[in-house]
Amino acid sequence: MKHSIIKVFVYLSFVAIVGLVTGCKDDVFQVNDVVSDPGAFSKPLTLEGVVYAHAQGDTSIVGVMDKKELQCTTPNCNKALLAVKAPGQQLSVGDEIKASGTIVKESWGYVLKADDVKVVTKHKIGA
Secondary structure, eight states: OOHHHHHHHHHHHHHHHHHHHHSSOOOEEHHHHHOOOOGGGSSSSSEEEEEEEEEEEEEEEEEOOOOOGGGGGGGOOOOOOEEOTTTTTTOOTEEEEEEEEEEEEEEEEEEEEEEEEEEEEOOOOOO
């Protein structure tokens, strides 16, 4: 009986360790997952979205919209944007990106300070 309990304990410990190791991967979030309460995200995350605008005065900050917003073809669509700071990288409107970093609060609002940004594809936005 004691030997069986030890085997079960070892097995469950192994499963728990494997679960922790594989569970540490970043989940990939969409802009709409984050934009309603960006302050709730205190740990590093990976975000997918499409660059929609540039910040005035700081070209390293872009407004990123959810990929689902590409389906809206009328000019009066309300697009929720999340600011992403991608230092050292010039992003263009229409770039679909995958950005990894941490959301921080600035005096003007929340921004994802990206450590890594990859352009996945490009979309034609606007006229």
